[in-house]
Amino acid sequence: MATLLQENGIKELSKGTHGVVVNHGMTTHGVPNHMVPDHEYCEASKPEQPPQQCLETPDAAVQQAPMEEEEEETPEIDIMINNVVCSFSVKCHLNLREIALNGVNVEFRRENGMVTMKLRRPYTTASIWSSGRVTCTGATSEDQAKIAARRYARALQKLGFQVRFRNFRVVNVLGTCRMPFGIRIIAFSKKYKEADYEPELHPGVTYKLYNPKATLKIFSTGGVTITARSVSDVQSAVERIFPLVYEFRKPRTAADEEQLRARRAARRPAPACSAPAPAPSPAPSSGLHLVTLSDDDADEPDADAWE
Numbered sequence: 001m002a003t004l005l006q007e008n009g010i011k012e013l014s015k016g017t018h019g020v021v022v023n024h025g026m027t028t029h030g031v032p033n034h035m036v037p038d039h040e041y042c043e044a045s046k047p048e049q050p051p052q053q054c055l056e057t058p059d060a061a062v063q064q065a066p067m068e069e070e071e072e073e074t075p076e077i078d079i080m081i082n083n084v085v086c087s088f089s090v091k092c093h094l095n096l097r098e099i100a101l102n103g104v105n106v107e108f109r110r111e112n113g114m115v116t117m118k119l120r121r122p123y124t125t126a127s128i129w130s131s132g133r134v135t136c137t138g139a140t141s142e143d144q145a146k147i148a149a150r151r152y153a154r155a156l157q158k159l160g161f162q163v164r165f166r167n168f169r170v171v172n173v174l175g176t177c178r179m180p181f182g183i184r185i186i187a188f189s190k191k192y193k194e195a196d197y198e199p200e201l202h203p204g205v206t207y208k209l210y211n212p213k214a215t216l217k218i219f220s221t222g223g224v225t226i227t228a229r230s231v232s233d234v235q236s237a238v239e240r241i242f243p244l245v246y247e248f249r250k251p252r253t254a255a256d257e258e259q260l261r262a263r264r265a266a267r268r269p270a271p272a273c274s275a276p277a278p279a280p281s282p283a284p285s286s287g288l289h290l291v292t293l294s295d296d297d298a299d300e301p302d303a304d305a306w307e
Helices: 058-073 096-102 142-158 185-191 231-246 254-267
Strands: 076-089 106-109 114-119 124-129 133-139 166-178 195-197 205-210 213-218 223-228 289-293
Touching: 076 142, 076 231, 096 106, 096 114, 096 124, 114 142, 124 142, 133 142, 142 166, 166 231, 185 195, 185 205, 205 231, 213 231, 223 231
Parallel strands: 076 289
Antiparallel strands: 076 133, 076 166, 106 114, 114 124, 124 133, 166 223, 195 205, 205 213, 213 223
């Protein structure tokens, strides 16, 4: 129902396929010769008539209206996953000085008692402690985080340590999305006790969910920042918060309405002459279509995604 910023755009919600009218009646080619009238054989072939011009009937206009209403009621929201934090253990003592002297792309922070190591692909940073605990940040998906963690473990193994890759888990996921409307955050914070709004400290409303466990930062522009334990929890949190903020959406301005009509007119297909306009497909079971993206998959999100 919902869009994972999955590392990393938005796919257009399917509105059904155009049906083709099929004549199930009997044709002269499927009838025995003795049943075909004589004029079928004797009549000269008639010149082909010019194609009739497509005239938009009132029924077609009526059928387009529900489809536009459906687009209004089923917005698409992209969820961009910006950071996945994971941790694991190598089950051995690590000599940080030796790692700093012999390792590659490392930095020894003596005041913090740890070594930081970086990878170019995937672009991540690991914090390594002498106890063998390692924390990896910067990944944009759970699979990418596990790949980076195993590469860090292999790098430590090549330095001569008896490394065993254990206790891998994703501890935190940061995602962002944008609602297709502005939000009246003052009225929203007054209605829900879970919402905390301190404009002197932060411009957004802090809203805490307990099932799934997540913390959301909601802004008046419609932007939402989600922090949860997994990518699936981020998507569930967006599904939970959408009906709550929808009640406090800001009305669209004349400029927004004009821009929305222009986008719909640009992507609306031309009417076909050979077949009647297709009937609108039934509305989806959920009023929200989420697409999870990642930075690699959506370098430039589609502008239609924010409608």
